[in-house]
Amino acid sequence: ASETSQWQRPGPRSAELFERASRVTPGGVNSPVRAFAGVGGTPAFIERAKGAYIYDVDGNEYVDYVGSFGPMILGHAHPDVIDAVQKQAAKGLSFGAPTGLETELAELVCSMVDSIESVRMVNSGTEASMTALRLARGYTGRKKILKFKGNYHGHVDALLVDAGSGALTLGIPGSPGVPQAVVEDTLSATYNDLDSVVQAFDTHGDDIACVMVEPVAGNMNCVPPTEGFLDGLRELCDQHGALLIFDEVMTGFRVHPGCAQAYYGVKPDVTALGKIVGGGMPVGAVGGSAEIMETLAPTGPVYQAGTLSGHPLGMAAGIATLSRVKGGAVHDAIAPQLDKLLAGLDERAAKHGVPFMTQRVGAMFGMFFTDAKQVSRFDDVAACDTEAFSRFFHEMLDHGVYLAPSAFEAAFISQAHDDVAIARTLDAADAAFAALSR
Protein backbone atom coordinates (compact mmCIF):
# COMPACT_ATOMS: atom_id res chain seq x y z
CA ALA A 1 0.00 0.00 0.00
CA SER A 2 1.68 3.16 -1.18
CA GLU A 3 0.78 6.50 0.42
CA THR A 4 -1.51 7.30 -2.47
CA SER A 5 -3.28 3.94 -2.41
CA GLN A 6 -6.86 3.81 -1.22
CA TRP A 7 -6.28 0.22 -0.09
CA GLN A 8 -4.98 -0.78 3.33
CA ARG A 9 -3.55 -4.12 2.32
CA PRO A 10 -1.17 -5.78 1.88
CA GLY A 11 0.95 -3.39 4.06
CA PRO A 12 4.34 -1.73 4.57
CA ARG A 13 6.42 -4.91 4.98
CA SER A 14 5.15 -6.35 1.72
CA ALA A 15 5.80 -3.00 0.03
CA GLU A 16 9.35 -2.96 1.36
CA LEU A 17 10.02 -6.53 0.26
CA PHE A 18 8.58 -5.80 -3.17
CA GLU A 19 10.86 -2.80 -3.55
CA ARG A 20 13.88 -4.88 -2.56
CA ALA A 21 12.84 -7.72 -4.83
CA SER A 22 12.38 -5.35 -7.75
CA ARG A 23 16.03 -4.33 -7.49
CA VAL A 24 17.31 -7.88 -7.98
CA THR A 25 14.52 -9.70 -9.85
CA PRO A 26 12.68 -8.59 -13.00
CA GLY A 27 9.46 -6.96 -11.78
CA GLY A 28 10.18 -8.24 -8.28
CA VAL A 29 8.62 -11.64 -8.93
CA ASN A 30 9.50 -15.05 -10.32
CA SER A 31 6.27 -15.50 -12.25
CA PRO A 32 4.63 -12.47 -13.86
CA VAL A 33 1.03 -12.70 -12.60
CA ARG A 34 2.26 -12.46 -8.99
CA ALA A 35 3.27 -8.84 -9.57
CA PHE A 36 -0.36 -7.58 -9.41
CA ALA A 37 0.18 -5.90 -12.80
CA GLY A 38 -3.35 -6.87 -13.81
CA VAL A 39 -5.03 -5.25 -10.81
CA GLY A 40 -2.54 -2.57 -9.73
CA GLY A 41 -0.94 -2.13 -6.33
CA THR A 42 1.71 -4.04 -4.44
CA PRO A 43 1.73 -7.81 -4.09
CA ALA A 44 1.32 -9.41 -0.70
CA PHE A 45 4.49 -11.24 0.33
CA ILE A 46 3.52 -14.44 2.05
CA GLU A 47 5.01 -15.78 5.24
CA ARG A 48 3.06 -18.99 5.76
CA ALA A 49 -0.21 -20.74 5.03
CA LYS A 50 -2.41 -23.24 6.81
CA GLY A 51 -5.65 -24.86 5.69
CA ALA A 52 -7.85 -22.32 3.88
CA TYR A 53 -5.74 -19.36 4.98
CA ILE A 54 -2.57 -17.58 3.98
CA TYR A 55 -0.70 -15.01 6.06
CA ASP A 56 1.38 -12.16 4.70
CA VAL A 57 4.49 -10.62 6.19
CA ASP A 58 2.43 -7.77 7.68
CA GLY A 59 0.47 -10.31 9.71
CA ASN A 60 -2.71 -10.12 7.60
CA GLU A 61 -4.77 -13.28 7.37
CA TYR A 62 -6.64 -14.09 4.15
CA VAL A 63 -9.07 -16.78 3.09
CA ASP A 64 -7.17 -18.10 0.08
CA TYR A 65 -8.68 -18.95 -3.31
CA VAL A 66 -5.38 -19.17 -5.16
CA GLY A 67 -4.14 -22.36 -3.52
CA SER A 68 -0.71 -21.89 -5.08
CA PHE A 69 -2.55 -21.62 -8.44
CA GLY A 70 -4.10 -25.02 -8.06
CA PRO A 71 -2.06 -27.63 -6.19
CA MET A 72 -3.49 -27.11 -2.69
CA ILE A 73 -6.71 -29.10 -2.98
CA LEU A 74 -6.17 -30.56 0.51
CA GLY A 75 -5.62 -27.09 1.98
CA HIS A 76 -2.27 -25.52 2.83
CA ALA A 77 0.30 -27.36 4.92
CA HIS A 78 -1.79 -30.52 5.21
CA PRO A 79 -0.12 -32.43 8.06
CA ASP A 80 0.19 -35.69 6.10
CA VAL A 81 1.82 -33.95 3.14
CA ILE A 82 4.22 -31.97 5.29
CA ASP A 83 5.09 -35.08 7.27
CA ALA A 84 5.79 -37.08 4.10
CA VAL A 85 8.08 -34.35 2.76
CA GLN A 86 9.92 -33.92 6.06
CA LYS A 87 10.52 -37.63 6.43
CA GLN A 88 11.78 -37.87 2.86
CA ALA A 89 14.01 -34.79 3.22
CA ALA A 90 15.78 -36.40 6.14
CA LYS A 91 16.90 -39.20 3.82
CA GLY A 92 18.65 -36.86 1.37
CA LEU A 93 17.28 -34.50 -1.23
CA SER A 94 17.95 -36.14 -4.59
CA PHE A 95 20.04 -38.92 -6.00
CA GLY A 96 20.03 -38.90 -9.80
CA ALA A 97 19.04 -42.55 -9.64
CA PRO A 98 15.61 -44.17 -9.50
CA THR A 99 13.60 -44.46 -6.28
CA GLY A 100 10.53 -46.50 -5.46
CA LEU A 101 8.67 -43.24 -4.85
CA GLU A 102 8.54 -42.47 -8.56
CA THR A 103 6.90 -45.80 -9.25
CA GLU A 104 4.48 -45.33 -6.38
CA LEU A 105 3.30 -42.00 -7.75
CA ALA A 106 3.20 -43.37 -11.32
CA GLU A 107 1.07 -46.30 -10.14
CA LEU A 108 -1.29 -43.91 -8.38
CA VAL A 109 -1.63 -41.77 -11.51
CA CYS A 110 -2.23 -44.85 -13.71
CA SER A 111 -4.84 -46.17 -11.30
CA MET A 112 -6.72 -42.85 -11.23
CA VAL A 113 -6.56 -41.76 -14.87
CA ASP A 114 -8.14 -44.16 -17.37
CA SER A 115 -6.16 -43.08 -20.42
CA ILE A 116 -2.79 -43.38 -18.67
CA GLU A 117 -0.87 -46.66 -18.63
CA SER A 118 2.58 -45.18 -18.43
CA VAL A 119 3.81 -41.87 -17.11
CA ARG A 120 7.02 -39.81 -17.21
CA MET A 121 7.69 -37.38 -14.35
CA VAL A 122 9.00 -33.90 -15.10
CA ASN A 123 9.45 -30.72 -13.05
CA SER A 124 6.65 -28.39 -14.14
CA GLY A 125 3.51 -28.06 -16.21
CA THR A 126 5.51 -26.29 -18.88
CA GLU A 127 7.82 -29.28 -19.21
CA ALA A 128 4.84 -31.61 -19.29
CA SER A 129 3.18 -29.82 -22.21
CA MET A 130 6.51 -29.37 -24.02
CA THR A 131 7.17 -33.09 -23.72
CA ALA A 132 3.61 -33.98 -24.77
CA LEU A 133 4.08 -31.90 -27.88
CA ARG A 134 7.42 -33.41 -28.82
CA LEU A 135 6.03 -36.88 -28.16
CA ALA A 136 3.03 -36.25 -30.44
CA ARG A 137 5.26 -34.96 -33.23
CA GLY A 138 7.71 -37.83 -32.80
CA TYR A 139 4.99 -40.45 -32.66
CA THR A 140 3.03 -39.22 -35.69
CA GLY A 141 5.95 -37.92 -37.71
CA ARG A 142 3.91 -34.78 -38.38
CA LYS A 143 4.78 -31.15 -37.72
CA LYS A 144 1.67 -29.07 -37.22
CA ILE A 145 -0.07 -28.60 -33.92
CA LEU A 146 -3.43 -27.06 -33.14
CA LYS A 147 -4.10 -25.08 -30.00
CA PHE A 148 -6.84 -22.74 -28.85
CA LYS A 149 -6.77 -19.03 -28.33
CA GLY A 150 -6.87 -18.28 -24.61
CA ASN A 151 -5.58 -21.74 -23.65
CA TYR A 152 -2.23 -21.61 -21.87
CA HIS A 153 0.20 -24.50 -21.85
CA GLY A 154 3.14 -22.96 -20.06
CA HIS A 155 5.88 -20.89 -21.64
CA VAL A 156 6.76 -23.38 -24.38
CA ASP A 157 7.99 -21.45 -27.44
CA ALA A 158 5.75 -23.22 -29.94
CA LEU A 159 2.69 -22.80 -27.74
CA LEU A 160 3.14 -19.11 -26.99
CA VAL A 161 0.94 -18.07 -29.84
CA ASP A 162 -1.57 -15.28 -29.83
CA ALA A 163 -3.55 -16.00 -32.92
CA GLY A 164 -5.59 -12.79 -32.97
CA SER A 165 -9.15 -12.82 -34.17
CA GLY A 166 -10.58 -15.03 -36.87
CA ALA A 167 -11.59 -18.65 -36.75
CA LEU A 168 -8.20 -19.88 -37.77
CA THR A 169 -4.95 -18.02 -38.12
CA LEU A 170 -1.44 -19.17 -38.71
CA GLY A 171 0.70 -18.65 -35.67
CA ILE A 172 2.09 -15.28 -34.77
CA PRO A 173 4.59 -15.39 -31.89
CA GLY A 174 3.03 -14.13 -28.67
CA SER A 175 6.34 -13.00 -27.23
CA PRO A 176 9.56 -11.42 -28.46
CA GLY A 177 12.25 -14.07 -28.38
CA VAL A 178 10.03 -16.64 -30.06
CA PRO A 179 11.15 -16.72 -33.70
CA GLN A 180 8.48 -16.89 -36.38
CA ALA A 181 9.99 -20.17 -37.58
CA VAL A 182 9.23 -21.81 -34.23
CA VAL A 183 5.50 -21.05 -34.41
CA GLU A 184 5.12 -21.58 -38.13
CA ASP A 185 3.53 -24.96 -37.48
CA THR A 186 1.27 -23.79 -34.67
CA LEU A 187 -2.34 -23.40 -35.72
CA SER A 188 -4.80 -21.63 -33.50
CA ALA A 189 -8.53 -22.22 -33.32
CA THR A 190 -11.37 -20.93 -31.15
CA TYR A 191 -12.14 -22.76 -27.92
CA ASN A 192 -15.69 -24.13 -27.91
CA ASP A 193 -16.00 -23.61 -31.67
CA LEU A 194 -15.70 -26.98 -33.37
CA ASP A 195 -16.13 -25.41 -36.80
CA SER A 196 -12.82 -23.61 -36.41
CA VAL A 197 -11.18 -26.98 -35.77
CA VAL A 198 -12.91 -28.58 -38.75
CA GLN A 199 -11.59 -25.74 -40.86
CA ALA A 200 -8.04 -26.37 -39.62
CA PHE A 201 -8.28 -30.07 -40.46
CA ASP A 202 -9.82 -29.29 -43.86
CA THR A 203 -6.86 -27.12 -44.72
CA HIS A 204 -3.97 -28.94 -43.03
CA GLY A 205 -5.46 -32.42 -42.59
CA ASP A 206 -2.60 -34.88 -42.78
CA ASP A 207 0.00 -32.53 -41.34
CA ILE A 208 -1.56 -32.12 -37.90
CA ALA A 209 0.31 -34.10 -35.23
CA CYS A 210 -1.97 -33.16 -32.37
CA VAL A 211 -4.71 -31.03 -30.98
CA MET A 212 -3.79 -29.66 -27.58
CA VAL A 213 -6.56 -28.37 -25.37
CA GLU A 214 -7.29 -27.44 -21.79
CA PRO A 215 -10.43 -29.57 -21.34
CA VAL A 216 -11.78 -26.86 -19.05
CA ALA A 217 -10.19 -23.58 -20.05
CA GLY A 218 -8.65 -22.28 -16.84
CA ASN A 219 -6.39 -19.58 -18.17
CA MET A 220 -9.20 -17.43 -19.50
CA ASN A 221 -10.99 -17.45 -16.15
CA CYS A 222 -13.00 -20.70 -15.88
CA VAL A 223 -14.71 -21.75 -19.08
CA PRO A 224 -16.14 -25.27 -19.33
CA PRO A 225 -16.32 -27.05 -22.68
CA THR A 226 -19.69 -26.71 -24.38
CA GLU A 227 -21.72 -29.84 -25.11
CA GLY A 228 -20.01 -31.96 -27.76
CA PHE A 229 -16.84 -29.90 -28.01
CA LEU A 230 -14.43 -32.42 -26.48
CA ASP A 231 -16.21 -35.35 -28.16
CA GLY A 232 -15.91 -33.49 -31.44
CA LEU A 233 -12.17 -33.03 -30.95
CA ARG A 234 -11.82 -36.74 -30.24
CA GLU A 235 -13.66 -37.63 -33.44
CA LEU A 236 -11.73 -35.19 -35.61
CA CYS A 237 -8.39 -36.45 -34.25
CA ASP A 238 -9.44 -40.05 -34.93
CA GLN A 239 -10.58 -39.23 -38.45
CA HIS A 240 -7.30 -37.53 -39.31
CA GLY A 241 -4.80 -39.64 -37.36
CA ALA A 242 -3.84 -36.83 -35.01
CA LEU A 243 -3.27 -37.28 -31.28
CA LEU A 244 -5.57 -35.58 -28.81
CA ILE A 245 -3.61 -34.04 -25.94
CA PHE A 246 -5.44 -32.89 -22.85
CA ASP A 247 -3.47 -30.35 -20.91
CA GLU A 248 -4.76 -31.27 -17.48
CA VAL A 249 -2.06 -29.39 -15.60
CA MET A 250 -4.81 -27.37 -13.96
CA THR A 251 -7.85 -29.64 -14.29
CA GLY A 252 -6.02 -32.86 -13.38
CA PHE A 253 -7.39 -34.26 -10.08
CA ARG A 254 -9.14 -30.93 -9.51
CA VAL A 255 -12.34 -31.24 -11.50
CA HIS A 256 -12.61 -34.96 -10.66
CA PRO A 257 -10.31 -37.57 -9.07
CA GLY A 258 -10.02 -39.06 -12.58
CA CYS A 259 -9.33 -35.62 -14.13
CA ALA A 260 -11.49 -33.75 -16.66
CA GLN A 261 -11.36 -36.78 -18.99
CA ALA A 262 -13.35 -38.76 -16.41
CA TYR A 263 -15.71 -35.86 -15.73
CA TYR A 264 -16.57 -35.49 -19.43
CA GLY A 265 -16.02 -39.08 -20.51
CA VAL A 266 -13.60 -38.26 -23.32
CA LYS A 267 -10.33 -40.14 -23.55
CA PRO A 268 -7.26 -38.27 -24.80
CA ASP A 269 -4.17 -39.98 -26.23
CA VAL A 270 -1.76 -38.00 -24.11
CA THR A 271 -2.28 -36.09 -20.88
CA ALA A 272 -0.10 -33.35 -19.41
CA LEU A 273 -0.26 -33.04 -15.63
CA GLY A 274 1.14 -30.62 -13.07
CA LYS A 275 0.05 -28.78 -9.94
CA ILE A 276 -1.93 -31.31 -7.80
CA VAL A 277 0.20 -34.25 -9.02
CA GLY A 278 3.07 -32.73 -7.04
CA GLY A 279 1.03 -31.66 -4.03
CA GLY A 280 2.65 -28.19 -4.05
CA MET A 281 6.16 -29.24 -5.06
CA PRO A 282 7.59 -28.61 -8.57
CA VAL A 283 6.29 -31.69 -10.40
CA GLY A 284 4.74 -32.29 -13.78
CA ALA A 285 3.95 -35.50 -15.62
CA VAL A 286 3.12 -36.76 -19.10
CA GLY A 287 1.07 -39.89 -19.53
CA GLY A 288 -0.68 -41.98 -22.13
CA SER A 289 -0.92 -45.51 -23.48
CA ALA A 290 2.20 -47.65 -23.04
CA GLU A 291 2.55 -47.78 -26.82
CA ILE A 292 2.70 -44.01 -27.22
CA MET A 293 4.80 -43.44 -24.11
CA GLU A 294 7.42 -45.92 -25.28
CA THR A 295 8.27 -43.47 -28.03
CA LEU A 296 10.17 -41.57 -25.32
CA ALA A 297 13.83 -42.25 -24.55
CA PRO A 298 15.25 -44.62 -23.47
CA THR A 299 12.76 -47.08 -25.06
CA GLY A 300 12.12 -44.84 -28.04
CA PRO A 301 13.83 -42.16 -30.08
CA VAL A 302 12.07 -39.05 -28.73
CA TYR A 303 14.50 -37.46 -26.32
CA GLN A 304 13.44 -36.16 -22.94
CA ALA A 305 15.35 -36.04 -19.66
CA GLY A 306 15.75 -34.23 -16.35
CA THR A 307 18.44 -34.06 -13.64
CA LEU A 308 15.85 -33.55 -10.91
CA SER A 309 12.89 -35.33 -12.57
CA GLY A 310 11.00 -37.61 -10.21
CA HIS A 311 12.43 -35.60 -7.32
CA PRO A 312 11.92 -37.50 -4.06
CA LEU A 313 10.33 -34.57 -2.20
CA GLY A 314 7.93 -33.91 -5.07
CA MET A 315 7.05 -37.58 -5.30
CA ALA A 316 6.44 -37.75 -1.54
CA ALA A 317 4.12 -34.71 -1.63
CA GLY A 318 2.36 -36.04 -4.73
CA ILE A 319 1.77 -39.48 -3.24
CA ALA A 320 0.43 -38.00 0.02
CA THR A 321 -1.91 -35.71 -1.93
CA LEU A 322 -3.18 -38.06 -4.66
CA SER A 323 -3.77 -40.95 -2.28
CA ARG A 324 -6.19 -38.70 -0.37
CA VAL A 325 -7.88 -37.41 -3.52
CA LYS A 326 -8.26 -40.89 -5.00
CA GLY A 327 -11.40 -42.15 -3.26
CA GLY A 328 -13.47 -39.07 -4.09
CA ALA A 329 -14.00 -37.93 -0.50
CA VAL A 330 -12.10 -34.69 -1.07
CA HIS A 331 -14.30 -33.72 -4.00
CA ASP A 332 -17.42 -34.81 -2.13
CA ALA A 333 -16.47 -32.55 0.76
CA ILE A 334 -15.71 -29.59 -1.49
CA ALA A 335 -18.87 -29.68 -3.64
CA PRO A 336 -21.38 -28.43 -1.03
CA GLN A 337 -18.96 -25.76 0.16
CA LEU A 338 -18.53 -24.46 -3.36
CA ASP A 339 -22.33 -24.54 -3.79
CA LYS A 340 -22.69 -22.31 -0.74
CA LEU A 341 -19.90 -20.00 -1.82
CA LEU A 342 -21.18 -19.45 -5.36
CA ALA A 343 -24.84 -19.11 -4.34
CA GLY A 344 -23.76 -16.62 -1.69
CA LEU A 345 -21.68 -14.60 -4.15
CA ASP A 346 -24.53 -14.47 -6.66
CA GLU A 347 -26.94 -13.38 -4.00
CA ARG A 348 -24.73 -10.58 -2.71
CA ALA A 349 -23.91 -9.31 -6.20
CA ALA A 350 -27.64 -9.21 -7.00
CA LYS A 351 -28.40 -7.43 -3.74
CA HIS A 352 -26.03 -4.63 -4.71
CA GLY A 353 -27.01 -4.63 -8.37
CA VAL A 354 -23.56 -5.62 -9.67
CA PRO A 355 -23.58 -7.56 -12.98
CA PHE A 356 -21.87 -10.80 -11.99
CA MET A 357 -21.95 -14.53 -12.63
CA THR A 358 -19.92 -17.60 -11.80
CA GLN A 359 -18.97 -20.84 -13.56
CA ARG A 360 -17.54 -23.98 -12.00
CA VAL A 361 -16.36 -27.47 -12.68
CA GLY A 362 -15.44 -29.71 -9.75
CA ALA A 363 -13.22 -27.74 -7.40
CA MET A 364 -12.37 -24.85 -9.73
CA PHE A 365 -14.52 -21.84 -10.47
CA GLY A 366 -14.58 -18.45 -12.14
CA MET A 367 -16.08 -15.07 -11.34
CA PHE A 368 -17.21 -12.87 -14.21
CA PHE A 369 -18.28 -9.23 -14.10
CA THR A 370 -20.79 -9.37 -16.90
CA ASP A 371 -24.50 -9.35 -17.74
CA ALA A 372 -24.07 -12.53 -19.79
CA LYS A 373 -25.68 -15.73 -18.56
CA GLN A 374 -22.92 -17.95 -19.91
CA VAL A 375 -19.32 -17.34 -20.91
CA SER A 376 -18.01 -19.90 -23.37
CA ARG A 377 -15.55 -18.21 -25.72
CA PHE A 378 -12.44 -16.15 -25.35
CA ASP A 379 -14.17 -13.07 -26.73
CA ASP A 380 -16.89 -13.38 -24.05
CA VAL A 381 -14.20 -13.41 -21.39
CA ALA A 382 -12.42 -10.45 -22.96
CA ALA A 383 -15.72 -8.52 -22.92
CA CYS A 384 -16.06 -8.77 -19.12
CA ASP A 385 -15.45 -5.71 -16.97
CA THR A 386 -11.82 -6.11 -15.84
CA GLU A 387 -11.90 -2.77 -14.03
CA ALA A 388 -14.76 -3.99 -11.85
CA PHE A 389 -12.75 -7.13 -11.16
CA SER A 390 -9.71 -5.10 -10.10
CA ARG A 391 -11.78 -3.08 -7.61
CA PHE A 392 -13.45 -6.23 -6.35
CA PHE A 393 -10.05 -7.88 -5.98
CA HIS A 394 -8.70 -5.02 -3.83
CA GLU A 395 -11.88 -4.75 -1.75
CA MET A 396 -11.73 -8.48 -1.10
CA LEU A 397 -8.04 -8.25 -0.18
CA ASP A 398 -8.79 -5.40 2.21
CA HIS A 399 -11.52 -7.55 3.75
CA GLY A 400 -9.27 -10.59 4.16
CA VAL A 401 -9.85 -12.65 1.03
CA TYR A 402 -7.04 -13.49 -1.35
CA LEU A 403 -8.07 -13.95 -5.00
CA ALA A 404 -5.76 -14.41 -7.97
CA PRO A 405 -4.62 -10.95 -9.09
CA SER A 406 -6.06 -11.24 -12.59
CA ALA A 407 -9.51 -11.42 -14.17
CA PHE A 408 -8.20 -14.21 -16.39
CA GLU A 409 -7.30 -16.73 -13.70
CA ALA A 410 -9.53 -19.47 -12.40
CA ALA A 411 -10.15 -19.69 -8.66
CA PHE A 412 -9.47 -22.74 -6.50
CA ILE A 413 -11.15 -24.03 -3.38
CA SER A 414 -9.85 -26.71 -1.02
CA GLN A 415 -11.29 -29.23 1.38
CA ALA A 416 -10.16 -26.90 4.18
CA HIS A 417 -12.69 -24.22 3.17
CA ASP A 418 -15.14 -24.82 5.99
CA ASP A 419 -18.29 -22.87 6.85
CA VAL A 420 -16.30 -20.25 8.74
CA ALA A 421 -14.06 -19.58 5.74
CA ILE A 422 -17.06 -19.40 3.40
CA ALA A 423 -18.96 -17.06 5.75
CA ARG A 424 -15.93 -14.79 6.00
CA THR A 425 -15.64 -14.75 2.23
CA LEU A 426 -19.29 -13.85 1.79
CA ASP A 427 -19.10 -11.05 4.38
CA ALA A 428 -16.12 -9.66 2.49
CA ALA A 429 -17.99 -10.01 -0.81
CA ASP A 430 -20.99 -8.16 0.60
CA ALA A 431 -18.75 -5.22 1.45
CA ALA A 432 -16.90 -5.48 -1.87
CA PHE A 433 -20.04 -5.55 -4.02
CA ALA A 434 -21.45 -2.67 -1.96
CA ALA A 435 -18.32 -0.65 -2.71
CA LEU A 436 -18.62 -1.50 -6.41
CA SER A 437 -22.20 -0.32 -6.54
CA ARG A 438 -21.30 3.11 -5.15
Ligand code: PLP
Ligand atom coordinates in the same frame (compact mmCIF):
# COMPACT_ATOMS: atom_id res chain seq x y z
N1 PLP B 1 -0.84 -25.83 -18.59
C1 PLP B 1 -1.83 -25.26 -17.91
C2 PLP B 1 -3.24 -25.58 -18.25
C3 PLP B 1 -1.56 -24.37 -16.87
O1 PLP B 1 -2.56 -23.80 -16.21
C4 PLP B 1 -0.21 -24.08 -16.57
C5 PLP B 1 0.13 -23.13 -15.50
O2 PLP B 1 -0.68 -22.47 -14.92
C6 PLP B 1 0.79 -24.71 -17.30
C7 PLP B 1 0.44 -25.58 -18.30
C8 PLP B 1 2.24 -24.45 -16.98
O3 PLP B 1 2.57 -25.04 -15.78
P1 PLP B 1 3.83 -24.52 -14.95
O4 PLP B 1 3.49 -23.13 -14.51
O5 PLP B 1 3.96 -25.49 -13.82
O6 PLP B 1 4.99 -24.56 -15.85
